[in-house]
Amino acid sequence: MTRLLAHDAILVSMAVVLFGIVAVPVAMRTGRRGLLPYAFAAVYTNFFLVSVAAVAMVYALVTHDFSVSYVAQVGGRATPLLFTVISLWGALEGSILFWAWVLSMYAAAVVWINSRRPGNLVPYAAATLLFVSFFFAILLVGPADPFGVVSPVPPDGPGPNPLLQNHILMAIHPPLLYLGYVGMSVPFAFAVGAMLSGEVETDDWMRITRRWTLSAWALLSAAIIAGMWWSYEVLGWGGYWAWDPVENASFLPWLTATAFLHSAMVQERRGMLRLWNLNLVVGTFLLTILGTFLTRSGIVSSVHAFTTGTIGYYFLAFIAIVMLASLALVAGNSERLRSTGRFDSAASRETVFLLNNLFLTAFMFTVLTGTLFPLVAEAIKGVKVSVGEPFFNRMSLPIVVTLLFLMGVGPALPWKAASKAELKAKLVPPAAGAGLMLVIALVAGARNVYALLAFAFAGYAAFANLREYWIGMRARRIAHGEGWGTALVRLVGGNRHRYGGYTAHLGVILVAFGIAASSTFRTEYEATIKPGETISLSGHTLRLKAMWGREEPQRSVVGATLEVMNGSMVKGTMEPRMNFYPMSQSPVPTPAVRSRFLGDLYVNLQAFRPDGSNATIRVIYEPLVPWIWFGGGVVVFGALIAIFPTGRRTDA
Amino acid sequence: MNWKRATIAAACVVPLIILFGYGLTRDPKDIPSPLPGHEASPFALAVFAPGQPPLNRAPGDTVRLAELKGQVVVLNFWASWCLSCRDEHQILSETAKSYAGKPVHFLGVLYNDEPGNGTQWIEQMGGQSYPSVTDPGARTAINYGLYGVPETYFLDASGRIAYKATGPVNERLIRHVVDSLMAVAAK
Numbered sequence: 001m002t003r004l005l006a007h008d009a010i011l012v013s014m015a016v017v018l019f020g021i022v023a024v025p026v027a028m029r030t031g032r033r034g035l036l037p038y039a040f041a042a043v044y045t046n047f048f049l050v051s052v053a054a055v056a057m058v059y060a061l062v063t064h065d066f067s068v069s070y071v072a073q074v075g076g077r078a079t080p081l082l083f084t085v086i087s088l089w090g091a092l093e094g095s096i097l098f099w100a101w102v103l104s105m106y107a108a109a110v111v112w113i114n115s116r117r118p119g120n121l122v123p124y125a126a127a128t129l130l131f132v133s134f135f136f137a138i139l140l141v142g143p144a145d146p147f148g149v150v151s152p153v154p155p156d157g158p159g160p161n162p163l164l165q166n167h168i169l170m171a172i173h174p175p176l177l178y179l180g181y182v183g184m185s186v187p188f189a190f191a192v193g194a195m196l197s198g199e200v201e202t203d204d205w206m207r208i209t210r211r212w213t214l215s216a217w218a219l220l221s222a223a224i225i226a227g228m229w230w231s232y233e234v235l236g237w238g239g240y241w242a243w244d245p246v247e248n249a250s251f252l253p254w255l256t257a258t259a260f261l262h263s264a265m266v267q268e269r270r271g272m273l274r275l276w277n278l279n280l281v282v283g284t285f286l287l288t289i290l291g292t293f294l295t296r297s298g299i300v301s302s303v304h305a306f307t308t309g310t311i312g313y314y315f316l317a318f319i320a321i322v323m324l325a326s327l328a329l330v331a332g333n334s335e336r337l338r339s340t341g342r343f344d345s346a347a348s349r350e351t352v353f354l355l356n357n358l359f360l361t362a363f364m365f366t367v368l369t370g371t372l373f374p375l376v377a378e379a380i381k382g383v384k385v386s387v388g389e390p391f392f393n394r395m396s397l398p399i400v401v402t403l404l405f406l407m408g409v410g411p412a413l414p415w416k417a418a419s420k421a422e423l424k425a426k427l428v429p430p431a432a433g434a435g436l437m438l439v440i441a442l443v444a445g446a447r448n449v450y451a452l453l454a455f456a457f458a459g460y461a462a463f464a465n466l467r468e469y470w471i472g473m474r475a476r477r478i479a480h481g482e483g484w485g486t487a488l489v490r491l492v493g494g495n496r497h498r499y500g501g502y503t504a505h506l507g508v509i510l511v512a513f514g515i516a517a518s519s520t521f522r523t524e525y526e527a528t529i530k531p532g533e534t535i536s537l538s539g540h541t542l543r544l545k546a547m548w549g550r551e552e553p554q555r556s557v558v559g560a561t562l563e564v565m566n567g568s569m570v571k572g573t574m575e576p577r578m579n580f581y582p583m584s585q586s587p588v589p590t591p592a593v594r595s596r597f598l599g600d601l602y603v604n605l606q607a608f609r610p611d612g613s614n615a616t617i618r619v620i621y622e623p624l625v626p627w628i629w630f631g632g633g634v635v636v637f638g639a640l641i642a643i644f645p646t647g648r649r650t651d652a
Numbered sequence: 653m654n655w656k657r658a659t660i661a662a663a664c665v666v667p668l669i670i671l672f673g674y675g676l677t678r679d680p681k682d683i684p685s686p687l688p689g690h691e692a693s694p695f696a697l698a699v700f701a702p703g704q705p706p707l708n709r710a711p712g713d714t715v716r717l718a719e720l721k722g723q724v725v726v727l728n729f730w731a732s733w734c735l736s737c738r739d740e741h742q743i744l745s746e747t748a749k750s751y752a753g754k755p756v757h758f759l760g761v762l763y764n765d766e767p768g769n770g771t772q773w774i775e776q777m778g779g780q781s782y783p784s785v786t787d788p789g790a791r792t793a794i795n796y797g798l799y800g801v802p803e804t805y806f807l808d809a810s811g812r813i814a815y816k817a818t819g820p821v822n823e824r825l826i827r828h829v830v831d832s833l834m835a836v837a838a839k
Contacts, residue, residue, distance in 0.1 A: 069735065072733070072735055073735060076733075150735065152773070152776035152777070154732050154733055154769075154773065155732065155769050155772060156732075156733055156769060157733050158731075158733045158734075158764075293672070297676060299672065299675040299676060299678075300675075312676045313676060316669065316672050316673060316676065319669065319672070320665075320669045323665045323668075323669070324662070324665060327658070327661040327662070327665060328658060328661075330657075330661070331654045331655075331657045331658035331661060332654070332658075334654045334657055335654060372671070375671060375672075375674075375675045376671065378675075378678055379671060379674050379675070582764050583733075583764050
């Protein structure tokens, strides 16, 4: 019953979507604008129908309806309710359904907000979103049908992949990622809409989607950080990033979207880079689809790879169509996208933005090359290779330190041109920040050139961005006699775009400090100890108090209780665990993490004697890792400041 | 239309699409199993599903690999929660029946599942011609380096692993492997 309802909802949605896709151009060509409300209604109806299917799937999961193929594949009676619900995105078919749902929601919201706008831009953008929806609907009735019949009905299912039911972040990271990923469809749809409707000269498509792009970017940033955190808290290796194809897939569109956020400002302020911006938006969307293709088709090997079937060919066809169609559109419109402004001086903010775009794009191509290289190697030489951290780290470090430096220079420079005196006044003081961080890093023992540069440039950028607040606040205090707090609030409130951006910069700098410190100063030690014995690492001593075991409905858990010692005083306890799931050969660890301002004590249970007489414990000291998570929060906060509607224009 | 730009774009995109098209014909996870050619790990497992005459064994009987020496052994790992196992069930059952009386022994090994669920599944799927055993703690599965279910191991008459099939098997594959192993044993 549930199965049929959901399946039919998707089928009907296909008809509705197809109607919408056809109605828009027909209305435009024949001048029957009366059709447009029906096309918009198709967008809302699609949202309703896909919602029905998604809710039906959650219902089937929660009621353990194993006659539904997706439930039989990921469900399990012993799985806790929360993890049953979120297994909606735990495997291929469900994740496609979830994607389609998010997309239909975005489309409905975008049309709802903009449907009154005159002109052809919004209808064409809506048709573009419906076109993408149609592709996902095809997947849902074809190669990724989650609503297949299973007969006879199995009494129980295997439960979700153990890695995916071991941490609460699994409820947070994937939805954020999908919201961010799919959100990039909105600026893409408006860019395509602008090209189709011939409204590309008015920059309206960019103004309308500014908040959408920023929101999608913020969600994607949060998702990447949450994914790093999940990896850190669940996999037990003490790291947070491994350049796995799926991690790269989320990072690639983030890079081009970040480039776009900056170059869009150049277009808004100076009327330049218009063709480039169009390319960035189209490229970002293509990268989200490419990322989905890479992870869903099984074309590259990854820890995240989903089980596969024929879905790869569908994605390939879709990518080919979207790539060729959008590139043809861009080429067709490129004559109309002449810049109205020009670069006045090398010493200007727009020059820094241009460099920022150059390096971000180069970064994207580097990561893309590394990700696809195994495929190229197999195609040309027939060998299986994997491209790992050494390649990515070596290639990306020079780019990253340059970007950090630019992040300090950009905010300091004015638009158009800066005088020599201005340059000196703006660019020299932040060097104090660079010097300070350099000394700290040297004293702490860093000798690697890139590590030192990263600390120095991050210090430079932190100083430069904080100084912008300081200068603005001081000016307000003098002009209006405000207190520091009021000055800060009014300063940021008066120019949310700008200070939201600086706040996001500060977040990125915090993340950079966290990554630089944890990869430079990380120390670890592993030992097998008996209860009562201790293990020490960089001034931290842990005593193994006891080993214990516990049976839970869906798994058995073995843990070690360790006391964190300060001399003979017990400061706290840590309990690293190992979880044994019946459907999985290898246990899933749950490391214990004790976070302090300057770093984490990270303890993982590696092995143990079944009788509890000893345990192998790995202790890692991870300097500044909490700064990464906190920095991610600051980035999102900065984006929120910029997204929040500005009251300034209506006040004036 | 800016044809120069369009050509450059096409020159970048088309090879990429061809590369992906090629990539789809490869399986990056298809890493050859190191087991074929090595001696199969011994086991002694209790029958929970008897199978049908003439291939049946009494429930509770212990099947030992050692006592199957001299025969070709087809070891199929399965579970009631495994959807792909349904695809191969009837093929395995019927092919096994057709080899009755020959020096071939088919055996199902239940993987991470309750014998009750297994029995019920066999009944619903229309019976199974050969017996199935339980594998408490999945110890045998671990010894055989199981990636997942279904997987089928073909052991030659001298007790070596000759072939491993990942995923559902088809009749042609079973007959091809079993017939050639029997031919080798007969020599």
